[in-house]
Amino acid sequence: xxxxxxxxxxxxxxxxxxxxxxxxxxxxxxxxxxxxxxxxxxxxxxxxxxxxxxxxxxxxxxxxxxxxxxxxxxxxxxxxxxxxxxxxxxxxxxxxxxxxxxxxxxxxxxxxxxxxxxxxxxxxxxxxxxxxxxxxxxxxxxxxxxxxxxxxxxxxxxxxxxxxxxxxxxxxxxxxxxxxxxxxxxxxxxxxxxxxxxxxxxxxxxxxxxxxxxxxxxxxxxxxxxxxxxxxxxxxxxxxxxxxxxxxxxxxxxxxxxxxxxxxxxxxxxxxxxxxxxxxxxxxxxxxxxxxxxxxxxxxxxxxxxxxxxxxxxxxxxxxxxxxxxxxxxxxxxxxxxxxxxxxxxxxxxxxx
Ligand code: NAD
Ligand code: ZN
Numbered sequence: 001x002x003x004x005x006x007x008x009x010x011x012x013x014x015x016x017x018x019x020x021x022x023x024x025x026x027x028x029x030x031x032x033x034x035x036x037x038x039x040x041x042x043x044x045x046x047x048x049x050x051x052x053x054x055x056x057x058x059x060x061x062x063x064x065x066x067x068x069x070x071x072x073x074x075x076x077x078x079x080x081x082x083x084x085x086x087x088x089x090x091x092x093x094x095x096x097x098x099x100x101x102x103x104x105x106x107x108x109x110x111x112x113x114x115x116x117x118x119x120x121x122x123x124x125x126x127x128x129x130x131x132x133x134x135x136x137x138x139x140x141x142x143x144x145x146x147x148x149x150x151x152x153x154x155x156x157x158x159x160x161x162x163x164x165x166x167x168x169x170x171x172x173x174x175x176x177x178x179x180x181x182x183x184x185x186x187x188x189x190x191x192x193x194x195x196x197x198x199x200x201x202x203x204x205x206x207x208x209x210x211x212x213x214x215x216x217x218x219x220x221x222x223x224x225x226x227x228x229x230x231x232x233x234x235x236x237x238x239x240x241x242x243x244x245x246x247x248x249x250x251x252x253x254x255x256x257x258x259x260x261x262x263x264x265x266x267x268x269x270x271x272x273x274x275x276x277x278x279x280x281x282x283x284x285x286x287x288x289x290x291x292x293x294x295x296x297x298x299x300x301x302x303x304x305x306x307x308x309x310x311x312x313x314x315x316x317x318x319x320x321x322x323x324x325x326x327x328x329x330x331x332x333x334x335x336x337x338x339x340x341x342x343x344x345x346x347x348x349x350x351x352x353x
Contacts, residue, residue, distance in 0.1 A: 001247075002131075002142055004166045007236075009229070012132065012170040016049030019087065022128050028083040029053040033073075033100050035092030035134060036060050044091070044134075044173070053081060061095040064268060067114040067150040070102040077107065084108075087128040093185065094138035094147075094269065097131045101146035101162050104129035113157065114150040122159035131164040134173040136235040137185035137270065139192060139243020141167050147269075154263045154321060169240065171232040183221075183300050184270030186235055187291070190217045191273050192242035194287035195252035199331035202249055210245035213238045221294040252332030253283045256325040257349065260318030265306065275302055279352045283332065307350045319346045 006014055019030055029052060036058040038044040048056060057073070077085060084107060090100025104126040106113050116122050133141045140146075144163050145156030156162075177185075193214040196206050216238035220231050258272035267275065274291075281288040295302070307315070323329075323346070329337040 002163050002165070002167050005169060006167075007169040009170060009172040009233070011168055012044075012047055012173060015047070015089070015130075015132070015168060018130070018166060018168070019049060019089075022087055023052075024086040025083060026052045027081070028086040029055055029081055030087045030089060031077055031085050031103075032056045032089045032091060033096055033103065034058055035096045038091070038134075048091070055080065059092070059096055059099060061093055063266065064095055064262065065099045065102065065146070065148050067102075067112065067117070067148045070099065070106055070113040070148065073099065073103050074106045074113075077103070085127055087130060089130040089132065091132045091134060093133065093135040094140040094188075097133060097138075097140040097164075098146040098148070100129055100131060101126075101140075101164065102148060102157060105146070105157060105159070105161060113148060114152070116157045116159070117148060117150050117153060117155040119158045120160070122157060122161045124161070126161045128165050130166040130168065132168045132170070132173070133236070133239070135177045135181065135185050136171075136174055136232070136239040137187070137189040137242075139189065139239050139246065141169070142240050142243035143247055149263060153324060154259050155324075169236050171229070171236045174232050174236065175228075179298075180300065181270070183294075183298055184268075184274055186217070186221065186238075186270075187274050187277070187294070188270045189213060189235070189239050189242040190221070190291070190294075191254050191277055191287075192246050192251060193217060194277075194284050195254060195332065196242075196245040196249045198284055198287070199249055199252055200334045201331040206245045206247075206249035209241045210249075213241035213245060216241070218290075222290070222297065224297065250327050250331035252328055253280055256322045256328040256332070257318075257346065259325060260320075260322040260346075260350070261306065261353070263321045264310075264314055264318050267306070271302075274300075275306060275353050276349075278302055279349055304353075306353050310350075315347050315350060316343075318350055319343050322346055 088104040254277040261267040
């Protein structure tokens with residue numbers, strides 16, 4: 001679990017104070033990985049407490065993190081600075097938060113990041129790392145994974161050293177998120193709740209967080225009588241609780257299939273989950289019904305025909321990626337999942353998307 005967290009509008013201002021005691025030496029810098037959407041945004045950039053040899057690196061979130069990108073960043077940091085960094089601070093959405101987690105791990109672990117995709121392969125504690133989300137929904141700020149696309153698979157580095165040492169939850173940072181992106185990333189949280197609450201791995205720990213996140217999602221996306229600020233505050237907490245819920249259970253069908261879309265077509269996580277979830281009424285009937293209601297309430301039209309022109313080989317690639325996520329299917333369907341989830345079944349679902 002994340003060991004330290006502060007919450008509140010304006011809490012981003014505490015970053016300097018928080019980092020002060022964590023600086024190892026004047027030559028051991030803090031490296032700030034910041035979403036490049038904030039380039040020139042003085043509301044954010046002027047509040048980043050740079051000192052000594054600290055470095056700010058802007059990173060595009062146009063594509064999801066790759067293992068090669070992590071390795072390049074690590075190399076760049078090692079070559080630029082004499083000393084190992086005092087800490088890595090990620091400021092952005094799931095893309096930047098995952099990069100920050102992965103870079104902090106790879107600064108202390110040998111080899112390439114692709115070697116650590118899987119469960120509990122990291123053996124050495126990561127460099128101190130801080131997560132500051134600027135968009136809510138993924139739960140990446142709280143989870144024990146960092147999802148990376150590697151040469152062979154899209155899979156997380158799941159380990160006890162992955163979670164942030166410190167998280168700053170400042171809902172004010174999310175005020176300029178574009179409406180569509182707000183919906184897609186928010187729905188990631190909603191889908192985490194549905195998949196966790198309807199999974200066979202469900203337990204009292206996951207259920208208590210999942211139910212709270214689900215309730216908050218309904219307040220935000222269905223009932224709609226919140227002020228903008230209340231809505232930002234509550235979505236940030238929904239994301240946290242949704243992440244906590246899956247931390248002790250698993251996600252399910254939408255995530256497994258959306259990983260396939262993302263691996264082959266580069267479809268981003270939030271929108272990809274929405275595109276898949278839209279066709280999963282046989283697995284999550286009530287969840288999909290409410291999802292359709294939310295889509296209509298917010299005037300969201302999802303892209304169609306994504307898989308219209310794919311070849312059999314391309315379908316096979318997506319199906320292989322999806323089927324590789326065994327724990328997700330075990331959670332969603334149960335031990336006999338292989339009897340239900342056949343290659344033909346997945347192909348017929350992908351063909352609808
Ligand atoms: P994102 O980080 O990809 O950002 C989406 C878009 O929103 C980008 O264009 C970004 O620049 C923009 N944006 C972010 N904050 C903004 C702000 N305050 N104002 C204006 N624009 C802003 O989106 P995401 O949905 O948060 O993250 C998706 C990523 O998270 C995927 O790579 C996915 O694999 C990962 N993920 C990780 C976990 C985990 O547990 N580690 C869980 C779910 C998803
Ligand atoms: Zn997700």
